[in-house]
Amino acid sequence: MKRIFAVTLSLIALIVGLVLGIVGFGRKEVGEIAWGFLVPGYMFFAMTAAGAALVTLAPSLFGYEGRDGELRSLRKLALWFAAGTLIPSWFLILLDLSNPGGFIYIFSGFNPDSRIAWMAALYLTTFVVLIAELIYAIVKESKEAEGVPKKAMGAIILTMIGTVVELMLVSNLSQVFGVIQTFPAWHGSYMVAIFISTSLVLGAAGMGLFGSLVMKGREKERRFITSYYGKMLIAASLALAFLLFWAFLSAYFDPMAWISFKKMLDGSYSIAFWSAAFIGLVISPILAGIALSRKSAASLMASSALSLIFGLTLLYLLIIVPQTTFFEVIPGVVRESTYAIGTAEILIALGGAFIWGALIALGFILLPLLPEERARKLFIFK
Amino acid sequence: MMVRYGFLYDESRCISCYACIVACSSNNYPELMEDPNPNIFWGTMATNIRIVIKEQGRPEQILLSCQHCERPPCVEVCPTGASHVDRSNGFVEIDYDKCIGCKACITACPYNARWIHPIKLKPMKCIGDACKARIAKGEMPFCVEVCPAEARVFGDLDDPNSEINKRIASAKTVKIKEYLGTEPKFYVVRG
Amino acid sequence: MGDIILKNEQEKIKLTRRDFLKTAAFTALALSIPSGGLKLLESLTESEALSEQAPTSAQPLPAYIATSCGMCGGSCGIKVGILNNKPVAAVPIEGHPQPGLCGRAAMLPWLYDNALRLKKPMKRVGNRGEGSFQEIPWDQALNEIASKLKEIVSKYGYKSIAITYHDCWSSYIPLFTYLFGTPNGIPHVSTCHLAGSAARSQVLGIAGPNLVDPDYENASYLLLIGRSLSTGIMGQVQRARSNSKLRIVVVDPRMPEISFGNAEWIPIIPGTDPAFVLSLINVIIEEGLYDANFLKKYTNAPFLIKQDGKPLTEADVKQGGSSTTYMVYDSSSSSIVPYTSASQPDLNYQGNVTLADGSTASVKTAFLLLKDRASQYSPSNASKITGVDEDTIRRIAREFALYRGVADDTWYAAKNGNEYDAVKGILILNALVGNIDAMGGLVFQESAGIPSIITLVTSGGKTYAKTIYGASMPQEMFADSTQKRVDQLKYKLTLGTFDAVLDAILKDDPYPIRALFVIGTTPILRDMNASKVIEAYKKLDLVVFINVLYQDDADYADYILPDTTFLERDEIFATKWTPHAVVQMTRKVIEPPEDSDPREAVWAMFEIARRAFPERAYALGWKDEYADYSKFESQFVPSVIDAILNSVSSKWNVSKDRIKQELETNGFYLLKRKSYYSRPYKSPVGTPSGRVEIYPLAALASGLDPLPSYSPPAYTLPSAPNEFYLVNSKSPTTSLTATILEPSKFLEDRKVWMNPKDASRLGISDGDAIEIESIDLPGAKVIAEVRVTNRVREGVLYTRAQAGGRRAKKLVAMRHFSTNGVNPEFLAKVSLHPIIGYGATNCSVRIRKL
The missing domain is CATH 2.40.40.20 (Barwin-like endoglucanases)
Structure with a gap:
């Protein structure tokens, strides 16, 4: 009964999400810049998804799966979290298009020069691999007794493929912007590194939050999650902090890129930037440190939530701010634009969030994602 | 017949009357004539020509439109191949049936030569349909036809006797942001 | 390309794109596509893309009609493109002596059925200035205006009616003044070209700004002072820009648009143009860069001027001599002789002359007087006034003389109150380098000889006002119309000072004006102190606003009458801005928009007159049947055009049909190309001496200083930092x-x-x-x-x-x-x-x- 209620609730959320998206789609307007909030929005989901899979699964390639295989037991959870997070990402980007149905032309008229065309391909591939990994894990484990799942060669191979495509996904995403010479602040070699480390921060934070939530009442798992994702979060945040510093430093010597970066440091976007940097790169790692030392899941959840907010804000600034400065065809003339998130974008993003929540919940309700759960119906369902 | 059309804009002759801009707008985008905000992206009219003014130093102005690059960044980033170079005439064109409206071309254009249609939400650019119809009849595109200052020339760059090649041969022309490797076909005589 | 990722073609699913989208949300759709199926999708979508392609020939093209533009008063030659019964495009007429096109003309597709267009007559319902109106039928509007007019005329007389206008319908204004029995048809010129026109008529004997102009296409050096060229007539721009050897220098406090391109901009302190021009004159004279031969033969530079400023005439030196025969010193005979008989007039003579009455007068040539005057404006002095550095002044003066430059005689120039001196100086500058009516110089327009719509003729001892289409009004009916206008009573040389009308309204000075027709103009945006204009509107008994769009002044009107646009009427006139004699047409290219009922101002004015003063209307050829607007269009308008064509045809000895045909196909007919070196070389200019007068005797006669001088602008000069x-x-x-x-x-x-x-x-x-x-x-x-x-x-x-x-x-x-x-x-x-x-x-x- 409780389960039916939960499923119904999730389906309602899913429908609400779709409706919000469709309503938002109908209200889209032209702004002064081409790529508005939905672009960082979709990047947020995509990078969280890739990051969650990377931080949880990639260590197994190097033989680390937790002292008692704890990490292995989080595999299904992470795979579903990643797959379920990719979907709102498409939702946002498709609704950002004026002709979403036409996305199939990306495949029919595939332009190998286009990073966006590759993004489409990589999304599909990543999703397929994630689902394959998940199904493999569920199906394989269904033959095992309850408890921590066993190691499996097939899982390692799939994880290898998955890790590569996820890294490709994030790297290529950075190059959607990195190849564009119009905005010098994007056209930098640091984009790949920043995107990958941001993705790791988001993935660790997403799993830290989601994992802690679903493992409520399971002290052992929670302690592992707190310790593992807490460490990941600290490491990835510090790496990102350094890379951001490096990006700003490089930009300082590039007068054109510097105009955009300077807007974040002391211009119109500085409040957003410094607040985000403070909570994401100072407060969040400190909270994660507290979580580690006190084994406090609550601390980790707070840290994770702050890092997610930070990641979204950082992506927003990295995508939006450079677009507000255009270096004119007459040297020395700079054209400034302004941007504010529109109603349509808020509706679509909100729709994406509903869908996200609904999908993650549905998966959790219907799929055997917890370590001891096994498929009972139709090969993969609980 | 294969031709390779190019444009020349003579900054030294332009007197900023904007006839080209207005004619481009009413002829290529009649549906937006009464729209109070037809081109928010550029903050101007529904037109393929953008006004670029330098107010400092010695003031300068370029009326800029699509450069019809030989190696256009907009075509490079287009995921569906909707933006393409039509090799029969040299124009950078958009196949709107294939265009999904991802706006990558808009961000990729280092000239900011594309704008967004407020109803279709798709990128717009030179050359407009009305001008193409004129060219097909052997007439000049509107911006060239209406210019009172002889500041605009249009023609086949492969034809050594074309008016545009004569002007290129006789005046000191530059191509804008050529260092980006875009190989523009829009020549500018600096004023 | 797609092959890179789409390797396998394993499944064949028959789906149309529509079904495809219908059956699946895109998320689910993406999920359901195995990479092998993508290849299929590729073929699917591609074939569909092909079938959706519109045929390229589908873009319909407008049909073009040659006419004239009326977006401003310039009347440039344009072709209007009509498509689906709407004007959609404007392009210049190739080969037209004054071809379009500018940003204004390109906007004509917006004009035609604009929401701001006046579509039906309207009557004020609130207070003046509130802008509340209700639509009323034409008959009601005309009747009400007519009865109000009758009432006003019965109290204050015909001359209490005034008409103000700009370019639109300007050729009909004289007709309107006779129609309403008033002299007061008063144009915009006091804030436009009046100063220049006064200077032109005194120095060159010709007033209008378009009757003399630089020969842009042949000039080598064009000096624009108080004129930007880029503001108005694009035919001039086209002629200047097609002249690759032309150097352009603009002297202006702000950079005009033309200086974005090739045109040197010299920023000058506002209102100091006369000092700048005088300084150029100073350098040219001091350095001997002037054309002495031209000055001697074709100007009054050698005229001897007495100490009282008056010219020495034959009457001064000889009993019974002519007072219009001016004397010069002939260096070949070393004697003072009439200017017409001197073989070597001396430019630099000064001395004493014994007059006919035996007294002695000291005389000096006009040239020396000019030289003296200009010497007060040495580059160092002028630099302090104008803010232009000395070297620049010297350079411009030398370049101007060496290139034999032409200085534009200005147009819309009423800016600082001292433009009369500036333009006089500019005209003298052209004369100094001998560049009058020379190829590339300041040239006189060949007159097309378009007759005035109404003229006074005397026959059998009686004077009639006779229209070109044959009607005539007897003298007793137009006594008031030939009186002096309110502005001319105050300003002796004015061609139109609307402020005098405001005083007549507000202060009954010199007599009351109570009814005002505002035709095709907007005084609130035209005349100084707009608040005074508004105050006057509020005091009037009747304000009728006739225009195409709702303008600021409409708020104060009692009645608003919708006029036709230039797209909806026929008119014939001389091409204004060309040195050649050309006749051109504005043609009705389209019917007015369906929901509107605009009528030509000419029709409205006649219909008002027919209701108020029928005998006046009939005397000027109006017929009752013209009340039917279609009859007016099909009979009255063609009769006017026909009369003009007849007159042009007989003057130029060309068949009317030929002119008509060319007007219809090309929009213009070239009657005579400019022939250079005509005035003052072969025939006299319209000055008292028949020569170009660098010392204008007409100015002297009007009590003005004949020589240019600099006086500060008419407003308080700024002094504080803000x-x-x-x-x-x-x-x-x-x-x-x-x-x-x-x-x-x-x-x-x-x-x-x-x-x-x-x-x-x-x-x-x-x-x-x-x-x-x-x-x-x-x-x-x-x-x-x-x-x-x-x-x-x-x-x-x-x-x-x-x-x-x-x-x-x-x-x-x-x-x-x-x-x-x-x-x-x-x-x-x-x-x-x-x-x-x-x-x-x-x-x-x-x-x-x-």
Whole structure:
């Protein structure tokens, strides 16, 4: 009964999400810049998804799966979290298009020069691999007794493929912007590194939050999650902090890129930037440190939530701010634009969030994602 | 017949009357004539020509439109191949049936030569349909036809006797942001 | 390309794209596509893309008709493209002597069925200024206006009716004055070309700004002082730009648009043009760079002038001599002889002459007087006045003389109140280098000989006012019409000073005016001190506003009558801005929009007259059947055109049909190409001496100083750090019509320009709002945004005229952008030249950052 209620609730959320998206789609307007909030929005989901899979699964390639295989037991959870997070990402980007149905032309008229065309391909591939990994894990484990799942060669191979495509996904995403010479602040070699480390921060934070939530009442798992994702979060945040510093430093010597970066440091976007940097790169790692030392899941959840907010804000600034400065065809003339998130974008993003929540919940309700759960119906369902 | 059309804009002759801009707008985008905000992206009219003014130093102005690059960044980033170079005439064109409206071309254009249609939400650019119809009849595109200052020339760059090649041969022309490797076909005589 | 990832073609699913989209949300769809199936999708979508392709020939092309543009008063030759019963495009007429096209003309597709268009007659329902109107039938409007007019005339007489106008219908205005029995048909010129026209008629014997112009296509050096060239007639621009050897120098406090291209800009302190010109004259004379031969033979430079300033005439030296035979010193005979018989007139003679009455007079040549005058404006002195450095003045003077330059005689120049002296100096400058009516010089227009619509003829001892289409009004009916106008009673040389009408309305000075027709013009954006205009509107008994669009002045009208646009009527006239003799046409290219019922102002005026003063209307050829507008269009209008064609045909000895045919196909007919070196070489110019008068005797006769001099502008000069000159001009997209059409929102610059140095001094940045208060009209304040730009001189603010600061209620609601910016007429005080009657639309202001 409780389960039916939960499923119904999730389906309602899913429908609400779709409706919000469709309503938002109908209200889209032209702004002064081409790529508005939905672009960082979709990047947020995509990078969280890739990051969650990377931080949880990639260590197994190097033989680390937790002292008692704890990490292995989080595999299904992470795979579903990643797959379920990719979907709102498409939702946002498709609704950002004026002709979403036409996305199939990306495949029919595939332009190998286009990073966006590759993004489409990589999304599909990543999703397929994630689902394959998940199904493999569920199906394989269904033959095992309850408890921590066993190691499996097939899982390692799939994880290898998955890790590569996820890294490709994030790297290529950075190059959607990195190849564009119009905005010098994007056209930098640091984009790949920043995107990958941001993705790791988001993935660790997403799993830290989601994992802690679903493992409520399971002290052992929670302690592992707190310790593992807490460490990941600290490491990835510090790496990102350094890379951001490096990006700003490089930009300082590039007068054109510097105009955009300077807007974040002391211009119109500085409040957003410094607040985000403070909570994401100072407060969040400190909270994660507290979580580690006190084994406090609550601390980790707070840290994770702050890092997610930070990641979204950082992506927003990295995508939006450079677009507000255009270096004119007459040297020395700079054209400034302004941007504010529109109603349509808020509706679509909100729709994406509903869908996200609904999908993650549905998966959790219907799929055997917890370590001891096994498929009972139709090969993969609980 | 294969031709390779190019444009020349003579900054030294332009007197900023904007006839080209207005004619481009009413002829290529009649549906937006009464729209109070037809081109928010550029903050101007529904037109393929953008006004670029330098107010400092010695003031300068370029009326800029699509450069019809030989190696256009907009075509490079287009995921569906909707933006393409039509090799029969040299124009950078958009196949709107294939265009999904991802706006990558808009961000990729280092000239900011594309704008967004407020109803279709798709990128717009030179050359407009009305001008193409004129060219097909052997007439000049509107911006060239209406210019009172002889500041605009249009023609086949492969034809050594074309008016545009004569002007290129006789005046000191530059191509804008050529260092980006875009190989523009829009020549500018600096004023 | 797709092959890179789409390797396998395993499944074949029959799906159309529509089914495909219908059956699956895209998320689910993406899920369901195995990579092998993508190849299939590729073929699927590609075939569909092909079938969706529209045939390329589908784009319909407009049909073009040759006519004339009426978006401003320029009347350039354009072809209007009609498609689906709408004017959709305008292109220039190739080969036309005055071809279009500018931003204004390109906006004509917006004009035709614009929401601001006056479609039906309207009657005021609220107070004046409230802008509340109700539509009424034509009959009611005409009857009510007529009865009101009758009432006014019975109280105050015919001359209490005034008509003000601009270019539109200007050829019919004389007819209207006879129709209503008033002399007061008063144009816009006091804030436009009046100063220049006064100077031109005195120096060159010809008034109108278009009757003499630089020969742009053959000139080698064009000096533009108080003229930007880019503002108006594009045919002139085209001629100048097609002349690759032409160097252009613009002297202006703000950089005109033409200086974006090849045209040197010399920023000058506003209102100091006369000093600059006099300094050029000084350098040219001192350095001997003038054309002595031309001065001697074709100008009055060698005329001997007495100490009282009057010329020495034959009557002075010989009993019974002619008082119009001017004397010169002939160096070949070493004697003082009539100018017509001197073989070597001396330019530099000064001495004493024994007069007929035995007294002695000391005389000096006009040239020496000019030289003396100019010597007060040495480059170092002039530099202090004008802010242009000495070297630049010297360089421009030398270049001008060496290139045998031509200085433009100006047009829309009433800015500082001293333009009369500036233009006089400019004309003298052209004469100094001998560049009058020479190829590449300042040339006289060949007259097309279009007859006036109404003229006075005497037959059998009686005078009649006779129209070209054959009607005539007896003298007893037009006694008032031939009296002096209110403005001419005050300003001896004026061609139109509307402020005099305001005084007649407000103060009954010199007599009351109680009814005003405002035809195709907008005094609130035209005349200095717009508040005074509004005050006058409020006092009038009858205000009739006739126009195409709703303009600011409409708010104060009792009746608004919708006029036809230039797209909806036929007119024939001489091409204005060309040196050649050309006749051209405005043609009805389309019927007015379906929901509208505009009528030509000519029809409305006649119909009002027919109801108020029927005998006057009938005397001028009006018939009852013309009340039917279609009869007016099919009979009256063709009769006028026919009469003009007949006259042109007989004058030029060309068949009427041929002219007609060419007008229909090309929009113009070239009657005579410019023949150079005609006036003053072969025939006299219209001055008292028949020569170009560098010392204009007509000025002397009117009590004016014949020589140019510099006096400061008519407004208080700015002195405090936050005080500025406020100068104004139009742009190539400015006209009263164009600035309230939709494109103007994006094309017209309604910001107030400020130099970066001033801006940084006052802590003002681009886009800041400032309050601008007139120094001479305390309390007159406006708010505007600042554009910080090097296109304006330090100490000077610049605004567009007739573009911003619109206040009509309807414009506030429908064209809010037009309310931005400044209408400089609200800030400029009325200061009129006492004899010529022209004003100054520039002013000085105090600013405050908001």
